[in-house]
Amino acid sequence: MPTPADPDVSALLSVRQAIDILDAEPVVPRIVRLPLGRCRGLRLAQDVVSDRDYPPFDKSLMDGYAVRAKDIAAAPVDLPVVGVIPAGHWPEHPLEPGETMAIMTGAPMPAGSDATVPVEQTQELGAEGDVGRVRILTSVAAGYAVARQASDMAAGRIVLARGSIVDAPAIAVAASVGAAELEVYARPRVAILGTGDEIIPIDQAPTQSQIRNSNNPMLVALLERLGCDVTDLGIVADDEERIRASVQQGLGFDALFVTGGMSMGQFDFVPKALVELGVTLKITKVRVKPGKPFVFGVGGGEGLRASVPDASVPSSPFVFGLPGNPLSAFVCTLRLASRVIVRMSGGMPQDRWLTGRLDVGLPANGPREFYQPVMYRQPGGLTSRQNELPSIEPLAWKGSADVFTLARANALLVRSENEPTLPKGTMVRVLEI
Numbered sequence: 001m002p003t004p005a006d007p008d009v010s011a012l013l014s015v016r017q018a019i020d021i022l023d024a025e026p027v028v029p030r031i032v033r034l035p036l037g038r039c040r041g042l043r044l045a046q047d048v049v050s051d052r053d054y055p056p057f058d059k060s061l062m063d064g065y066a067v068r069a070k071d072i073a074a075a076p077v078d079l080p081v082v083g084v085i086p087a088g089h090w091p092e093h094p095l096e097p098g099e100t101m102a103i104m105t106g107a108p109m110p111a112g113s114d115a116t117v118p119v120e121q122t123q124e125l126g127a128e129g130d131v132g133r134v135r136i137l138t139s140v141a142a143g144y145a146v147a148r149q150a151s152d153m154a155a156g157r158i159v160l161a162r163g164s165i166v167d168a169p170a171i172a173v174a175a176s177v178g179a180a181e182l183e184v185y186a187r188p189r190v191a192i193l194g195t196g197d198e199i200i201p202i203d204q205a206p207t208q209s210q211i212r213n214s215n216n217p218m219l220v221a222l223l224e225r226l227g228c229d230v231t232d233l234g235i236v237a238d239d240e241e242r243i244r245a246s247v248q249q250g251l252g253f254d255a256l257f258v259t260g261g262m263s264m265g266q267f268d269f270v271p272k273a274l275v276e277l278g279v280t281l282k283i284t285k286v287r288v289k290p291g292k293p294f295v296f297g298v299g300g301g302e303g304l305r306a307s308v309p310d311a312s313v314p315s316s317p318f319v320f321g322l323p324g325n326p327l328s329a330f331v332c333t334l335r336l337a338s339r340v341i342v343r344m345s346g347g348m349p350q351d352r353w354l355t356g357r358l359d360v361g362l363p364a365n366g367p368r369e370f371y372q373p374v375m376y377r378q379p380g381g382l383t384s385r386q387n388e389l390p391s392i393e394p395l396a397w398k399g400s401a402d403v404f405t406l407a408r409a410n411a412l413l414v415r416s417e418n419e420p421t422l423p424k425g426t427m428v429r430v431l432e433i
């Protein structure tokens with residue numbers, strides 16, 4: 001079936017204008033203090049500072065013998081073994097000229113020593129009296145197999161910056177410096193509401209005219225991935241009263257995502273309900289495909305916010321009205337709503353672009369910025385060095401309801417408004433999804 005031609009979209013906001021509005025909206029992220037083990041994936045609301053030098057002492061990097069390098073310059077040399085330093089123990093006395101001590105990986109070097117000779121380069125000799133002896137077979141330079149105090153990090157330096165994500169390496173850093181609790185930005189609490197008489201829960205059998213609710217589960221997954229604490233408010237029928245009641249419930253959260261009922265149909269009640277509930281609509285319709293009826297609103301829900309058990313909660317909820325079509329809802333969330341969500345989580349919006357060559361040529365684009373599902377493929381190989389560029393296969397686009405194609409895609413090609421044809425082999429960048 002031919003795709004209907006676009007109605008005139010020249011009066012709508014461009015994606016750029018919509019992004020500028022979203023980025024200009026003030027956001028107050030909530031801050032919480034959590035045990036380190038519960039911070040993974042959240043952003044830091046504080047700098048973390050190193051409490052001491054790392055390593056905290058000159059540290060042996062190998063199992064072997066601590067020496068003064070100049071004592072063994074003429075190796076082989078036999079030395080008396082005047083002590084043993086296991087990791088976790090402080091040397092009992094300094095190393096005098098002409099002596100050595102057995103030392104383990106991670107142990108503090110004794111004062112006076114400047115290198116470790118690995119045990120493989122030595123030979124144990126018999127004891128002389130009650131003092132053991134060792135033959136040092138090869139010489140080493142001063143500093144060999146020793147990490148100097150503070151060579152990894154000096155005390156008092158910022159080791160994790162505010163705004164950065166607490167991932168596994170950051171957890172290792174926080175643990176190292178003894179940050180057992182961290183101040184982090186709390187996950188935004190978001191609610192999802194589906195609308196439409198035709199939408200039924202996924203565990204019910206649809207009649208001929210009904211379809212299952214794919215938007216709510218999709219958005220739960222996507223928004224959890226974006227770091228939100230998500231509540232699914234289910235589906236509400238196309239009934240003004242009921243939509244108003246459910247939207248009002250959603251306004252008690254930090255953000256509400258509503259899908260469906262956003263467009264021009266006789267039963268598209270959502271924008272009207274939002275306005276009646278005190279939400280200020282800052283965006284209604286964008287020159288984007290898919291996703292044209294996208295709505296962004298702020299405020300409303302007065303009196304409901306008091307029930308949120310946290311004094312630092314932002315005063316106004318944000319509302320994202322997404323078109324009912326699943327691809328439209330997906331693209332609008334990923335491209336537009338995520339910019340506010342990221343800031344609510346203490347971050348700055350950052351697009352994840354990947355670059356490659358088009359597998360096939362593409363026709364000219366229409367008047368809306370077009371997000372086409374694509375398959376991005378890396379060339380083979382196990383190391384960073386590559387001569388080949390990644391390839392980008394545009395997937396056949398069957399319209400805004402085609403979740404099947406979306407599920408095969410791993411990126412979105414962004415075609416600008418009225419972009420001319422793109423020949424096969426064109427270098428393009430795509431947004432990772």
Ligand SMILES: Nc1nc2c(c(=O)[nH]1)N[C@H]1C(S)=C(S)[C@@H](COP(=O)(O)OP(=O)(O)OC[C@H]3O[C@@H](n4cnc5c(N)ncnc54)[C@H](O)[C@@H]3O)O[C@H]1N2
Pocket residue numbers: 007194195196198199211212213214215216259260261262263264265268290291292293322323324325326328400401
């Ligand atoms: N005369 C016009 N008609 C339409 C226009 C227009 O400009 N003029 N815009 C079209 C565009 S673009 C889109 S996108 C859709 C979006 O419409 P709505 O946001 O009002 O959404 P609905 O009509 O309620 O639903 C659209 C479509 O999506 C299905 N849907 C809805 N909810 C779900 C759900 N939870 N899970 C799965 N699928 C869902 C619904 O059954 C419809 O098929 O409007 C065009 N119309």
Ligand code: MOO
Pocket residue numbers: 288289290291292293323325328400
């Ligand atoms: O055509 Mo509508 O823009 O989103 O799918």
